[in-house]
Amino acid sequence: MNSDDNSSPLLSPVANGVPIRLMNKLAILSDAAKYDASCASSGATKRDSLTGSGVGSTEGMGICHSYAPDGRCISLLKVLLTNFCTFDCLYCVNRVSSNVPRARFEIDELVDLVLSFYKRNYIEGLFLSSGIIRDPDYTMEQIVEVARRLREVHDFRGYIHLKTIPEATPELLASAGRYADRLSINVELARPDSLSALAPQKEAGGIRQAMAGIRSKLDESRDRSHSGRKAPGFSASGQSTQMIVGADDANDGELLDCSESLYKGYQLKRVYYSAFSPIPDASAALPLAPPDLNREHRLYQADWLMRFYGFAVDEIVAGGENGMLDPALDPKLAWALKHRERFPVDVNTAERELLLRVPGLGTRGVDRLLTSRRLRRLTLADLGRICGSVARMRPFVVTRDWRPTALLDAGGLRAQLLQGSAQLSLFD
Amino acid sequence: MNRHSGPPTLHTVQLQRPDDFDGWRLIARQHLAAGTLPESLVWEAGEATADLFSEPLSPAEPTVPPNPSRPAAPLPVVPRAFLELARCVACHRAPDRYALLYRVLWRSCHGESGLLDMPSDPDMHRLHILGKCVARERHKMHAFVRFRQTPSVEPEHFSAWFEPEHHTLRLSSGFFVRRFANMHWSIVTPEESAHWNGQTLQFGPGGHRSNNTAPEMMEELWKTYFANIFNPARLKLDAMRSEMPVKYWKNLPEAPLIAELVHNAGARSQQMVEALASDPPRYARRATAPPAQAQAQAQAQAQAQAQAQAQGQGQGHTGNKDG
Numbered sequence: 001m002n003s004d005d006n007s008s009p010l011l012s013p014v015a016n017g018v019p020i021r022l023m024n025k026l027a028i029l030s031d032a033a034k035y036d037a038s039c040a041s042s043g044a045t046k047r048d049s050l051t052g053s054g055v056g057s058t059e060g061m062g063i064c065h066s067y068a069p070d071g072r073c074i075s076l077l078k079v080l081l082t083n084f085c086t087f088d089c090l091y092c093v094n095r096v097s098s099n100v101p102r103a104r105f106e107i108d109e110l111v112d113l114v115l116s117f118y119k120r121n122y123i124e125g126l127f128l129s130s131g132i133i134r135d136p137d138y139t140m141e142q143i144v145e146v147a148r149r150l151r152e153v154h155d156f157r158g159y160i161h162l163k164t165i166p167e168a169t170p171e172l173l174a175s176a177g178r179y180a181d182r183l184s185i186n187v188e189l190a191r192p193d194s195l196s197a198l199a200p201q202k203e204a205g206g207i208r209q210a211m212a213g214i215r216s217k218l219d220e221s222r223d224r225s226h227s228g229r230k231a232p233g234f235s236a237s238g239q240s241t242q243m244i245v246g247a248d249d250a251n252d253g254e255l256l257d258c259s260e261s262l263y264k265g266y267q268l269k270r271v272y273y274s275a276f277s278p279i280p281d282a283s284a285a286l287p288l289a290p291p292d293l294n295r296e297h298r299l300y301q302a303d304w305l306m307r308f309y310g311f312a313v314d315e316i317v318a319g320g321e322n323g324m325l326d327p328a329l330d331p332k333l334a335w336a337l338k339h340r341e342r343f344p345v346d347v348n349t350a351e352r353e354l355l356l357r358v359p360g361l362g363t364r365g366v367d368r369l370l371t372s373r374r375l376r377r378l379t380l381a382d383l384g385r386i387c388g389s390v391a392r393m394r395p396f397v398v399t400r401d402w403r404p405t406a407l408l409d410a411g412g413l414r415a416q417l418l419q420g421s422a423q424l425s426l427f428d
Numbered sequence: 429m430n431r432h433s434g435p436p437t438l439h440t441v442q443l444q445r446p447d448d449f450d451g452w453r454l455i456a457r458q459h460l461a462a463g464t465l466p467e468s469l470v471w472e473a474g475e476a477t478a479d480l481f482s483e484p485l486s487p488a489e490p491t492v493p494p495n496p497s498r499p500a501a502p503l504p505v506v507p508r509a510f511l512e513l514a515r516c517v518a519c520h521r522a523p524d525r526y527a528l529l530y531r532v533l534w535r536s537c538h539g540e541s542g543l544l545d546m547p548s549d550p551d552m553h554r555l556h557i558l559g560k561c562v563a564r565e566r567h568k569m570h571a572f573v574r575f576r577q578t579p580s581v582e583p584e585h586f587s588a589w590f591e592p593e594h595h596t597l598r599l600s601s602g603f604f605v606r607r608f609a610n611m612h613w614s615i616v617t618p619e620e621s622a623h624w625n626g627q628t629l630q631f632g633p634g635g636h637r638s639n640n641t642a643p644e645m646m647e648e649l650w651k652t653y654f655a656n657i658f659n660p661a662r663l664k665l666d667a668m669r670s671e672m673p674v675k676y677w678k679n680l681p682e683a684p685l686i687a688e689l690v691h692n693a694g695a696r697s698q699q700m701v702e703a704l705a706s707d708p709p710r711y712a713r714r715a716t717a718p719p720a721q722a723q724a725q726a727q728a729q730a731q732a733q734a735q736a737q738a739q740g741q742g743q744g745h746t747g748n749k750d751g
Binding site: 017018019022023026027028030031033034035048049050052053054055056057059061063064065066067068069070071072073074077078088095096097098099113116117119120121122275277278279280281282288289290291293368371372374375376378382383385386 | 542545546547548549550553567570571572573574575576577584586588603605606607608609610611645646648649650652653654655656657658659660661662663664665666667668671672680682686689690693697700701702703706708709711712
């Protein structure tokens with residue numbers, strides 16, 4: 001489809017002042033994009049528009065400009081360039097065999113929409129993905145062109161996240177990285193055999209190869225040349241990926257193992273877990289059930305333990321049964337209950353690594369605790385002021401005025417904590 | 429609360445604005461040097477009753493009587509993090525915020541060095557709570573201010589109406605300058621307004637919600653996006669409300685949609701779960717033909733795309749009148 005319409009796409013045709021055609025496209029192409037969990041806008045290089053001619057800034061911390069009733073943050077305009085697709089990935093709402101309505105943005109139409117939304121402070125930027133049309137290179141070129149016009153024609157300095165098509169050539173990947181703050185490629189399924197069964201045109205090896213390509217570009221961009229000059233920027237906030245949870249039989253252990261190898265191998269910033277959700281016009285080959293949001297939530301908690309708390313995957317998984325996390329307890333608490341011999345921990349003397357293992361004590365709490373205890377020996381009340389609540393910590397810590405005595409050995413501790421957390425959530 | 433036999437002489441300090449951190453800092457220093465007890469100071473910050481544009485009292489020449497009963501304390505070296513915290517606390521609505529700030533400074537100069545680094549102390553704990561409220565309000569302001577384009581004004585001008593819970597307009601306006609440096613914009617709150625003309629930032633009187641610019645077309649597109657990015661199979665209202673508290677909803681154009689989206693969510697997701705799989709469209713069979721027919725496939729794909737586009741336009745562009 002060539003751009004044969006030179007008039008501003010926002011100007012025609014209208015009903016009650018609203019451009020209906022554009023509105024319908026936007027409806028279809030945002031509906032098609034909502035199964036991508038990521039909406040992060042953090043981690044970009046700090047910049048603003050004071051020195052430029054356009055709009056936009058990034059200040060490190062992402063901003064969520066709204067929240068949908070599904071509790072998900074709306075930070076970016078997350079759309080597909082088109083939901084026409086020649087691939088037939090069974091879990092995907094846009095697969096060629098689905099009967100969903102189809103649409104496609106003109107490049108300038110989308111560019112205008114991003115700028116108009118941005119100027120009204122609705123969004124931090126754009127997260128652009130696309131169905132595969134014609135061939136992977138053509139599709140990738142179109143995606144890159146949107147980013148290029150935003151950056152070069154309009155001097156847009158907001159956030160851009162581009163979904164990369166693994167089958168596209170490395171040159172296209174390189175230019176995507178020049179304009180984007182973040183690149184991502186979805187691994188979709190932890191098991192390669194599931195991927196070939198459910199997404200016949202995708203190939204696990206190719207996906208990892210493309211991730212490795214991005215990683216080496218990221219490494220290059222951090223190097224300085226022999227003259228000390230900095231390499232041109234490349235996707236400053238790194239790369240991320242997404243795994244679908246519950247579309248195949250892979251257990252939590254397999255998913256977390258896959259994440260760990262991705263974090264290590266390709267230095268990913270984030271792995272997103274997306275509970276397989278019923279989609280309009282779903283394939284008969286997949287489970288049609290409400291998404292398992294609790295499982296998704298536990299996986300995110302486990303992912304956090306792995307990245308910020310020094311837990312190994314097998315330690316986390318050992319907190320549950322048969323490779324699955326305990327659905328009723330957060331994985332740190334589940335681990336602690338199975339390792340009671342490691343507790344109680346004296347908050348006035350314990351090392352950081354050990355403090356990080358205490359249920360209810362987060363990374364920031366640990367940092368504040370370490371500064372405070374330099375000046376005085378901490379009491380339970382001090383701990384409460386530092387960390388917000390001691391309800392969950394109580395059985396696991398020793399303070400100047402508190403020792404849990406027999407609490408840790410009590411057979412009913414799990415039940416007690418379960419009840420406690422149910423009560424807590426009632427009053428959240 | 430007097431530590432001496434008689435009641436302490438009270439000094440009233442008048443700050444220029446509710447969020448006058450710099451004024452407070454200057455005067456606090458002078459009183460610390462003079463050894464003024466925390467309980468003999470009354471801090472007034474022009475809340476509510478004060479006219480923002482009346483002749484300000486100069487903070488540079490307060491009268492600080494030396495307190496003979498106390499030796500002047502050495503001025504404290506204040507950690508940078510405390511200054512950041514204090515700057516936020518100054519924007520809080522709590523009437524005792526300036527007194528609290530002075531009290532911890534005074535304590536840290538009188539035998540409790542290290543206090544400012546100690547989040548477990550009750551005074552410091554309270555300051556952290558106040559500071560966190562303000563930092564959150566500033567962040568929410570960055571997030572939830574919604575500009576509307578002022579009709580028929582050249583160059584483009586945008587304005588927003590916002591009702592912050594604390595005095596965060598000035599605190600948050602730097603962000604908007606950096607982000608929208610090449611735009612002309614105004615943010616109006618009940619107490620005060622900020623105006624940027626591409627060069628300078630000026631503050632003026634507060635306004636009224638009724639004077640806000642009328643809704644514009646772009647909001648309909650934004651609402652379209654909001655409604656369609658929502659996944660009805662994942663309803664999590666508490667998560668939404670805790671991050672986007674209801675108090676902000678009246679000034680968010682998308683918020684009126686929430687009730688209906690929530691109301692229909694159950695039925696929509698039930699429908700998706702119960703619906704039987706449909707037959708794939710005809711072009712799909714050709715597009716996904718086995719690789720043995722690779723040559724024919726390329727041709728089929730081209731056709732498939734043409735058909736898909738025809739279908740997409742039929743289904744997707746109901747209001748398309750210009751073909």
